[in-house]
Amino acid sequence: MDCLARMNKGRLSKVIYFVILIMLIMPICFQIQNFVSFKKLEGVYEITNLPMVSRRSFLSGEFQSNFEKFMQDNIKLRPLLVRIHNQIYYWIFHESKAVVIGKKGELFTQEYIDAFWGKDFVGEKEIQEKTDLAILANLKLKERGKHLIFVLAPSKADVFPEKLPYKKSQISPDTKTNYAQYSIFLKDHGLSVFDFNKEFKQNKTTAVYALYPKCGAHWSEYWMIDSMNQVFAGIESQGQIKMHQIITSGWDTPTKERASRNNELELLMNLLLPMQCGQIYYPVIRVSKGEDEIKPNVLVIADSYYGTFFRLGLERQMFENYAYYYYFRTLKDLNNEENPQSIENLDIDLELRKFDFIIVMHTTHSLQNLGYGFLEEVCQLYNC
Amino acid sequence: MSFVSLTFLIVFLPVVLFGYELIPRTSRRLFLICSSIAFYAWGVPQFIPILLLTLTFDFYIVRILHKSNNATLKKLLCLFLLGLSISLLAYYKYTNFLFETFSFIPAFGDHTFNILLPLGISFFTFHRISYVIDVYRGSHPPFEQFSEYLLYILLFPQLIAGPIIKFKEIADQITNIALVQITNQAKIKGFTRFCLGVSKKVLIADLLSPFVASVFLANPSQIGTGTLWLGVLGFAMQIYFDFSGYADMAIGLATILGFKFPENFSNPYLSTSVGEFWRRWHITLGSFLREYLYFPLGGNRNGRISTYRNYIVVFFISGLWHGASWNFVVWGLLHASMIILEDLNLGKIYHRIGPVVSGFLTQMFVLLSWVYFKVENLVTATQYIKSMFMWRKGNDTIPIEPSVLSVLLLANAICLLPLVAKSKWWNSCKSKFPQFNLRIQLISQVVLSLFGWIISLAFLLANGFSPFIYFKF
Numbered sequence: 001m002d003c004l005a006r007m008n009k010g011r012l013s014k015v016i017y018f019v020i021l022i023m024l025i026m027p028i029c030f031q032i033q034n035f036v037s038f039k040k041l042e043g044v045y046e047i048t049n050l051p052m053v054s055r056r057s058f059l060s061g062e063f064q065s066n067f068e069k070f071m072q073d074n075i076k077l078r079p080l081l082v083r084i085h086n087q088i089y090y091w092i093f094h095e096s097k098a099v100v101i102g103k104k105g106e107l108f109t110q111e112y113i114d115a116f117w118g119k120d121f122v123g124e125k126e127i128q129e130k131t132d133l134a135i136l137a138n139l140k141l142k143e144r145g146k147h148l149i150f151v152l153a154p155s156k157a158d159v160f161p162e163k164l165p166y167k168k169s170q171i172s173p174d175t176k177t178n179y180a181q182y183s184i185f186l187k188d189h190g191l192s193v194f195d196f197n198k199e200f201k202q203n204k205t206t207a208v209y210a211l212y213p214k215c216g217a218h219w220s221e222y223w224m225i226d227s228m229n230q231v232f233a234g235i236e237s238q239g240q241i242k243m244h245q246i247i248t249s250g251w252d253t254p255t256k257e258r259a260s261r262n263n264e265l266e267l268l269m270n271l272l273l274p275m276q277c278g279q280i281y282y283p284v285i286r287v288s289k290g291e292d293e294i295k296p297n298v299l300v301i302a303d304s305y306y307g308t309f310f311r312l313g314l315e316r317q318m319f320e321n322y323a324y325y326y327y328f329r330t331l332k333d334l335n336n337e338e339n340p341q342s343i344e345n346l347d348i349d350l351e352l353r354k355f356d357f358i359i360v361m362h363t364t365h366s367l368q369n370l371g372y373g374f375l376e377e378v379c380q381l382y383n384c
Numbered sequence: 385m386s387f388v389s390l391t392f393l394i395v396f397l398p399v400v401l402f403g404y405e406l407i408p409r410t411s412r413r414l415f416l417i418c419s420s421i422a423f424y425a426w427g428v429p430q431f432i433p434i435l436l437l438t439l440t441f442d443f444y445i446v447r448i449l450h451k452s453n454n455a456t457l458k459k460l461l462c463l464f465l466l467g468l469s470i471s472l473l474a475y476y477k478y479t480n481f482l483f484e485t486f487s488f489i490p491a492f493g494d495h496t497f498n499i500l501l502p503l504g505i506s507f508f509t510f511h512r513i514s515y516v517i518d519v520y521r522g523s524h525p526p527f528e529q530f531s532e533y534l535l536y537i538l539l540f541p542q543l544i545a546g547p548i549i550k551f552k553e554i555a556d557q558i559t560n561i562a563l564v565q566i567t568n569q570a571k572i573k574g575f576t577r578f579c580l581g582v583s584k585k586v587l588i589a590d591l592l593s594p595f596v597a598s599v600f601l602a603n604p605s606q607i608g609t610g611t612l613w614l615g616v617l618g619f620a621m622q623i624y625f626d627f628s629g630y631a632d633m634a635i636g637l638a639t640i641l642g643f644k645f646p647e648n649f650s651n652p653y654l655s656t657s658v659g660e661f662w663r664r665w666h667i668t669l670g671s672f673l674r675e676y677l678y679f680p681l682g683g684n685r686n687g688r689i690s691t692y693r694n695y696i697v698v699f700f701i702s703g704l705w706h707g708a709s710w711n712f713v714v715w716g717l718l719h720a721s722m723i724i725l726e727d728l729n730l731g732k733i734y735h736r737i738g739p740v741v742s743g744f745l746t747q748m749f750v751l752l753s754w755v756y757f758k759v760e761n762l763v764t765a766t767q768y769i770k771s772m773f774m775w776r777k778g779n780d781t782i783p784i785e786p787s788v789l790s791v792l793l794l795a796n797a798i799c800l801l802p803l804v805a806k807s808k809w810w811n812s813c814k815s816k817f818p819q820f821n822l823r824i825q826l827i828s829q830v831v832l833s834l835f836g837w838i839i840s841l842a843f844l845l846a847n848g849f850s851p852f853i854y855f856k857f
Contacts, residue, residue, distance in 0.1 A: 013568035043851025085846035
């Protein structure tokens with residue numbers, strides 16, 4: 001190699017090594033700058049705070065492992081790099097750590113699949129005990145002029161097992177699930193039950209509009225409203241009242257926020273490039289108000305499935321007094337979803353006096369704890 | 385501090401490499417010692433004083449040994465220092481093992497001791513032994529300065545996971561580190577090697593780890609035969625890519641810093657005999673044991689019985705060195721048995737049946753012996769192997785994800801690549817492609833390495849990230 005070529009090669013190596021050093025130092029540089037930031041990762045997750053260092057924690061290695069976790073959670077490049085990882089994982093393995101990818105890209109969450117397979121079955125003894133508790137709670141509430149209504153919301157895994165990714169998407173007839181037992185027990189013991197899991201399974205081949213968004217975990221708006229209208233019809237019947245009606249018509253163009261609710265599982269995958277989630281029907285929704293119609297007082301105790309209705313903001317048009325107790329642990333407030341109030345701060349006895357109708361909504365997954373603790377609370381208050 | 389921790393990759397490594405570029409050459413040794421102590425202190429700070437004390441002791445006693453003309457004194461000092469090193473290792477690593485093994489003796493009873501194991505003690509004990517013996521034999525004079533000895537033992541690239549570097553191989557490199565002109569080409573080469581190691585560890589070994597762990601945690605008599613075989617194959621790939629990945633990282637880092645470390649792996653899964661396997665797997669360990677144990681025992685100079693006895697001793701020690709548990713000893717002795725058999729007749733049979741069949745048989749043996757390496761309980765390990773040869777349909781408790789199969793396939797393909805590279809077909813294909821000039825080759829290598837580094841970082845960061853759709857109680 002002649003002298004000039006050697007010089008050029010030396011210069012090239014110098015530049016390359018300099019670039020390498022810059023790349024190595026880039027994460028630290030990113031951390032201390034405030035000009036560039038990446039979109040926060042979707043989903044609910046914990047962020048570790050900077051650990052306190054003490055002689056004991058350093059000598060035991062506790063500080064070092066907590067610091068490693070702190071770095072993992074707080075590095076500013078994390079959203080970009082996690083998305084790179086998730087995108088590669090999806091492209092190569094067609095898998096995601098956050099969701100279950102079914103056939104033709106249908107998305108599910110693992111807990112509903114586990115519920116479908118009966119992996120979370122609580123046992124017949126507990127189911128009987130909880131049913132008995134529900135019966136007693138219902139009696140006590142009836143004595144006070146309140147109506148207890150159970151709603152079994154439809155689970156995507158239950159309704160569309162053929163779309164699950166596993167070879168065995170059929171469960172054997174003798175598989176015991178919480179849903180299968182409760183759906184029979186509650187009705188057989190005279191409780192007011194709306195079983196939309198059964199209804200969706202029956203209607204899935206004839207439904208004009210999609211029952212679920214491809215990339216969503218929850219029922220579609222259209223079918224949720226249809227189901228809620230049935231529940232309101234039940235309230236009307238039980239309370240001998242006439243309520244406002246929710247009417248759906250035409251095609252609405254959803255806001256970004258409304259559309260994102262139907263792509264929640266795709267968002268949870270935290271990909272670099274969006275998945276094809278297909279179209280979903282967004283009806284124009286309005287509440288029709290007749291002269292002799294009244295707004296009942298309704299308390300809803302539910303998991304995230306009621307959130308589909310809650311986020312439409314229709315409660316104030318449909319109900320007089322209303323509240324949504326999420327898992328009977330926090331009080332949901334549309335204006336302050338980030339920092340919900342804890343139920344522990346409420347006087348449940350006082351609160352219950354405001355409501356005439358109490359809807360307890362479950363999906364197959366949350367049936368592990370029928371009533372979320374509400375039934376026990378009622379029995380404790382009213383001496384079942 | 386692990387090489388694949390964020391603390392190392394994002395904080396320690398850039399700071400050390402930048403610092404190394406900026407400091408004067410004469411300060412390199414001190415800089416590396418301080419970095420290495422910081423590296424070790426991040427893991428187990430409480431052992432630093434003990435370590436420094438014992439190393440100081442070693443250094444000055446070895447000087448006395450070297451200067452002495454009295455052969456008996458030299459021998460005594462050598463044995464004393466060896467005894468000290470081995471005693472320290474025995475105390476930290478094997479106390480509970482000894483008490484467990486001899487618990488039937490009343491004096492030992494049913495004790496367990498809460499003894500924290502110093503990181504890398506197995507490796508730096510061997511380095512101390514090498515130092516003492518090489519000086520005793522006159523293979524190389526001892527270091528003039530204590531800082532040189534400190535650097536030999538504590539140099540962070542090899543401190544916690546090797547390779548095992550004999551004193552005489554690296555002594556001059558350490559002494560002359562201030563004089564070495566580290567070219568940018570060498571640094572780039574070191575970096576690409578380091579990135580290769582990171583990729584092997586994070587993108588292959590770590591992806592196989594959860595599946596392998598779930599297979600070996602389960603009861604082998606309840607898992608399908610296919611899953612058992614995939615479990616062992618997964619472990620074979622996991623341990624190879626993990627260990628060789630670490631070796632690549634160590635060698636790469638050393639190259640950047642101006643050192644040349646010996647290779648530690650050379651396509652071990654292409655071996656056609658167990659003897660060959662040990663010339664390709666953990667090469668530096670084999671070399672160390674050969675030089676400092678096998679040869680002093682007599683090697684193969686005193687007839688077959690003596691040779692075979694030496695094999696057994698060496699592999700017994702090798703097994704025990706890997707872990708304080710009888711399954712490691714069994715694993716070591718199994719390999720010793722195979723080497724003895726190969727020496728007796730099996731080697732001739734291998735020669736007759738050809739490299740493909742002998743290679744297959746060798747890898748089957750290696751695969752099955754890995755079960756004893758992985759499973760601590762000997763009964764369970766034996767049960768595992770038995771279950772591998774009894775057809776049983778799985779019960780789906782351990783799902784075999786496509787990702788696991790893909791990574792396993794990729795790992796196997798990488799192991800077989802050298803065979804392809806040697807083939808006539810490959811050479812004829814190569815001649816048809818244009819030869820890119822060195823500059824383009826260099827840039828491509830670096831780009832690929834940086835790509836591997838970024839992807840590995842992404843996988844490391846995503847590892848602990850598992851969001852929920854909504855807050856769950």
